[in-house]
Amino acid sequence: MSTDTPPTTRNQADSRRGGPPSGDALLNCEDVSKSFGSVRALADVSIWAHRGEVTALVGDNGAGKSTLVRCIAGVHRPDGGRIVFDGAKTNFHSPEDARRAGMETVHQTLALVPELTVWQNLFLNRERVRRFGPVAFLDRKGMQAESRTMLSRLAVNVPSARSRVGRLSGGQRQAVAISRAAGWGSKLVIMDEPTAALGVQETAKVEELIRTLRQDGMAVLLISHNFDQVMRLSNHVWVMRAGRLVGGRRTADTSGDELVAMITGTLTA
């Protein structure tokens, strides 16, 4: 989009996106592009996400959702455009950088180690230690207590912080992964298909968790193939197709049918 866009066109563009980004958007992607060799995976994609809202990202397989999310979370570096997070342009070299900035990702694979306990997973690579001169020992009691707090904040139903993750159900594992993402003073939680592998009851519980995050003022960026879920949970929806942004809608102003039409290309915003 050129800078000398006439006001009328600008307003049309805003209406295509479900309103302009207000100044306090936590995350603002502006014309983000990414190519892998000769394949243009993302072309000038601009989206934003607000605090205290669930922002959904929908689109067919290969639409570029995952690539966009990876650019945001520091896995890939965008070739063009810029990403502003919490008021500062990001320059992440790794997911660690993004994590330090307050951005957590719940991977589709959950990135949990089944052999480790719940508390070990919650604190993986962020273990608390007590130093005795040159050696540092794990503060196991402290981490176990803190784990219980993290789990109870989201009302997560896990038997014990000391049980092995491999013995938990799919929904419980998802809840542990979400608790870990939410538990570190994070401002944005990115979730990739959080309920794809879950049954009806467990899906309901995870959705409840996502609502809790929103109530706590966090921004949630949700990738989902489930339109009912998007309509139930999200405040804003972005639709992508073939590496481009088709458009954005306030969830209250759209319908599942309209989203499907945008995704398949029968409706061009």
Next chain:
Amino acid sequence: MSDTNTAVGVRDTEPLTARLRDVGFWADWAAVVGLVVLVIVFFIATPTFLTVGNVEAMLVAAAILVVLAVGQTFVIATAGIDLSVASTMTLGAVMLGWASAHGWNIAAACVLAVLASGLVGLANGLLVAKGRITDFIVTLGTLSAASGAALVISDGKPVQVPSSFLLRLASGTIGPFGYAVLVAAVVAVIAHVVFFRTRFGVHLLATGGDKESARAMGVSTDGVKIAVYTISGVLAGLAAILLVARIGAAEPAANTAFLLNSVAAVVLGGVSLFGGRGTIIGPVVGALLLTALVNGLTLLGVSQFYQPLAVGIVVVLAALLTRFQR
């Protein structure tokens, strides 16, 4: 993965009687149960088995294997395997003999042995982590390379290592325990603390349990791999010192039994070959069990030829049991 809440809850608080009926309990404690059974059987068959003298001798005989098995545990807990432990130990022993024959003082010779073995371990780790070659192939290669180097350096001949320090290490005692036993015990205790009380311990179990997840959380899985192989190498060097002290000479012998027994002790100890699960106490008890088995058979006058057979059967049975681990 169909465990419901209640099922998980019940398991954490189930009474002892229920646990005894659970095959998983026996799988977790295979080495301890096996050792107790073995001790009782041998004691009934030949009461000399449990005399103070014989127990002391068994502990001394087990010391080298314990040190090697602890190193092997670090590697196997990350879903790797160190096939080169025994030849790395041989190389360390030969380096010790070489240094001693060239007039080095014994402390420097021992340091050289540990350094040489540690370098072999480091090479293993770098090849596995950075070279992206399977653990099995890398350590199979260093197994051959290290024993070859040992033959070259020693010219295939054993070297006498006359040293009052090594003599004391082999024969000295504090209370009923020989120095070698104490060295092995200290190694085991430190290893246990590292495993369960440090960040490195969690990271190595995470690397073994699910490498991709560990990496996604920012764990340096390559660093962990390099570290565990180096630890295994350094411990092989320490075992080399114990070995030279015990036989009074540095021999370029293959020591294949030590390789097989170190893996066997780890398997007996309930450490998963797929990584992510394990203890130090398990493999230590596993090493004691294997030593007791050989010792008991010898006391009973069973031909030496039957010993590898017995060890093999015990290990395969233990591996079968681990299928039922919880």
